[in-house]
Amino acid sequence: MSLNEFSLIEKYFAHFGQGESIVKGVGDDAAILDIPKGNQLVTSVDTLVSGVHFPQDAEAGQIARRALRVNLSDLAAMGAKPLGFTLALTIPGIKEDWLSAFSAALAEDALTFNCPLIGGDTTAGLLTITLSVFGTVPDGQALLRSGAQHGDHIYVTGHLGDAAAALSLLKASDIDEPKNQLRTGREYLLNRFYQPTPRLPAGEKLRSLASAALDVSDGLLADLGHITRQSGVGAQINVHRLPLSETLKEFKDQQQAIQWALTGGDDYELCFTVPAKKNAIVEAMISLGELNATEIGRIIEGNKIRCLGADGEMLVFDEAGYQHF
Amino acid sequence: MSLNEFSLIEKYFAHFGQGESIVKGVGDDAAILDIPKGNQLVTSVDTLVSGVHFPQDAEAGQIARRALRVNLSDLAAMGAKPLGFTLALTIPGIKEDWLSAFSAALAEDALTFNCPLIGGDTTAGLLTITLSVFGTVPDGQALLRSGAQHGDHIYVTGHLGDAAAALSLLKASDIDEPKNQLRTGREYLLNRFYQPTPRLPAGEKLRSLASAALDVSDGLLADLGHITRQSGVGAQINVHRLPLSETLKEFKDQQQAIQWALTGGDDYELCFTVPAKKNAIVEAMISLGELNATEIGRIIEGNKIRCLGADGEMLVFDEAGYQHF
Numbered sequence: 001m002s003l004n005e006f007s008l009i010e011k012y013f014a015h016f017g018q019g020e021s022i023v024k025g026v027g028d029d030a031a032i033l034d035i036p037k038g039n040q041l042v043t044s045v046d047t048l049v050s051g052v053h054f055p056q057d058a059e060a061g062q063i064a065r066r067a068l069r070v071n072l073s074d075l076a077a078m079g080a081k082p083l084g085f086t087l088a089l090t091i092p093g094i095k096e097d098w099l100s101a102f103s104a105a106l107a108e109d110a111l112t113f114n115c116p117l118i119g120g121d122t123t124a125g126l127l128t129i130t131l132s133v134f135g136t137v138p139d140g141q142a143l144l145r146s147g148a149q150h151g152d153h154i155y156v157t158g159h160l161g162d163a164a165a166a167l168s169l170l171k172a173s174d175i176d177e178p179k180n181q182l183r184t185g186r187e188y189l190l191n192r193f194y195q196p197t198p199r200l201p202a203g204e205k206l207r208s209l210a211s212a213a214l215d216v217s218d219g220l221l222a223d224l225g226h227i228t229r230q231s232g233v234g235a236q237i238n239v240h241r242l243p244l245s246e247t248l249k250e251f252k253d254q255q256q257a258i259q260w261a262l263t264g265g266d267d268y269e270l271c272f273t274v275p276a277k278k279n280a281i282v283e284a285m286i287s288l289g290e291l292n293a294t295e296i297g298r299i300i301e302g303n304k305i306r307c308l309g310a311d312g313e314m315l316v317f318d319e320a321g322y323q324h325f
Numbered sequence: 326m327s328l329n330e331f332s333l334i335e336k337y338f339a340h341f342g343q344g345e346s347i348v349k350g351v352g353d354d355a356a357i358l359d360i361p362k363g364n365q366l367v368t369s370v371d372t373l374v375s376g377v378h379f380p381q382d383a384e385a386g387q388i389a390r391r392a393l394r395v396n397l398s399d400l401a402a403m404g405a406k407p408l409g410f411t412l413a414l415t416i417p418g419i420k421e422d423w424l425s426a427f428s429a430a431l432a433e434d435a436l437t438f439n440c441p442l443i444g445g446d447t448t449a450g451l452l453t454i455t456l457s458v459f460g461t462v463p464d465g466q467a468l469l470r471s472g473a474q475h476g477d478h479i480y481v482t483g484h485l486g487d488a489a490a491a492l493s494l495l496k497a498s499d500i501d502e503p504k505n506q507l508r509t510g511r512e513y514l515l516n517r518f519y520q521p522t523p524r525l526p527a528g529e530k531l532r533s534l535a536s537a538a539l540d541v542s543d544g545l546l547a548d549l550g551h552i553t554r555q556s557g558v559g560a561q562i563n564v565h566r567l568p569l570s571e572t573l574k575e576f577k578d579q580q581q582a583i584q585w586a587l588t589g590g591d592d593y594e595l596c597f598t599v600p601a602k603k604n605a606i607v608e609a610m611i612s613l614g615e616l617n618a619t620e621i622g623r624i625i626e627g628n629k630i631r632c633l634g635a636d637g638e639m640l641v642f643d644e645a646g647y648q649h650f
Contacts, residue, residue: 023365029402030367030369032366033367033368040359043355044355047446049415088455090453120370121372125374132370132411145352213354
């Protein structure tokens with residue numbers, strides 16, 4: 001195959017790089033972006049390595065969607081609005097089918113989330129995808145990890161534990177999988193892993209309401225630990241309040257589901273804290289269907305995260321969450 | 326080794342992330358940057374893969390410097406001023422010595438070029454480094470590839486061909502290397518490969534003067550080809566005017582040196598074009614030592630790049646330059 005780097009980017013990736021803030025996208029030494037007045041730039045980078053962050057036999061489209069969505073989730077966690085992204089793609093060689101599927105899925109998601117491609121680099125090596133996303137947030141309104149205070153209510157969006165259940169399916173370690181499990185349930189779980197939904201609308205709505213926020217990528221306990229450490233507080237989680245999907249509840253016993261919800265990563269839901277005086281607004285938004293979130297506990301004094309069962313008994317879980325190394 | 330991802334970034338990389346525009350650096354879901362009023366954001370991404378972009382036995386510090394400098398060169402080519410960078414580091418495992426050397430060199434260069442680290446990601450896999458650099462340029466003043474016009478003068482900064490000579494040393498294919506070659510000459514060439522100097526001051530000075538610019542990463546002919554294609558013009562290079570370092574001239578015969586200067590990549594000098602009416606300014610800057618650049622030819626009509634020898638004879642070179650695939 002005689003495709004070179006220039007034509008590779010032009011052929012597969014240059015066509016989905018339109019956006020009002022994109023002064024110059026793919027095709028020069030660097031991209032040029034206009035940052036709207038009164039806004040700050042928000043940027044995050046994530047690398048996905050084949051065999052580490054997704055199975056080696058994952059489909060090109062699945063990898064593309066996961067790569068972009070995982071990064072967009074970081075923007076959501078800051079309350080930022082997407083502006084564009086860059087793609088650094090390392091591939092073993094040029095397979096037209098793979099590249100077509102990868103770029104088609106990426107282009108579709110770029111459109112869905114209004115986040116055009118603004119630049120990239122392709123190199124030869126083991127399959128590794130590094131995406132950098134760019135977003136904007138009104139000056140000083142970004143959601144940080146460091147603002148939680150004693151008495152704040154702790155929430156998570158959507159459901160937790162689905163992605164960990166999907167990983168157990170992908171690792172095929174679950175030979176005791178229920179025989180009557182529906183195919184749709186399996187698909188739902190795998191989609192939750194491969195196509196997490198970046199909670200961008202929720203992030204934007206929470207800008208003026210949440211005292212702290214982040215996305216759950218390494219597991220609730222591990223990630224909430226970032227909020228408690230950076231805010232200098234403790235937290236109490238009521239595990240019976242953890243939002244579990246119907247599929248997860250059918251898939252496994254409650255104890256395993258709760259374990260996954262607390263320590264499994266990859267759900268990319270937002271975990272956020274709300275000061276008591278603003279809590280009624282958040283509750284009203286939830287009641288009106290403006291926000292899909294569940295209160296799971298409270299910020300407390302100290303520096304520990306306590307897990308309480310339905311009867312208020314203390315539970316012990318491994319806080320480590322997912323570790324790359 | 327029980328270091329996890331969080332402490333890895335904190336221990337080795339979080340300490341060199343200060344800068345006046347950095348509202349939030351390493352340690353949250355994303356970084357937050359202030360873009361000074363009247364400026365646009367300029368961003369570029371480059372991946373370096375072990376065994377492809379640098380030898381597998383390259384030292385950690387060499388890799389770090391090359392990674393940052395290669396990226397900063399893209400900012401220079403746009404006339405942009407550095408603001409900060411993100412690092413996505415994929416490493417086979419945690420070796421304290423390697424990480425210390427890598428982060429020390431990176432921190433030193435970050436300081437030298439006033440470009441602090443603002444965020445990052447570490448993953449497990451084959452050694453791959455993806456850097457994204459961020460810079461600013463006054464609104465509308467970025468140097469693009471598309472502005473060259475018939476009659477413009479073509480310049481390059483510094484010297485060409487040194488990095489290709491260094492690569493020939495690294496590949497150890499030069500068993501006929503002159504025996505009397507000085508060790509300092511070898512070091513000079515290797516430094517030109519591992520520690521290219523991003524021409525940031527030149528890029529900023531050229532904002533109001535150059536009609537087109539880029540950095541020479543894939544070889545002069547290949548890269549000048551981007552300017553001619555995107556500007557819809559041709560070019561004529563007088564090969565006897567190509568700026569060759571004294572070391573390169575001593576290292577090899579003139580024909581090989583010129584071949585490297587035309588088609589070897591990795592020099593990271595700027596190639597830029599200047600309209601006739603502004604050429605006296607550029608010449609004056611060069612005379613006064615304000616700009617280190619050499620005129621090497623002219624933009625002509627058509628769409629071809631012609632190489633002329635000392636007596637005006639047409640020469641033929643491979644235009645392909647360096648190709649990753």
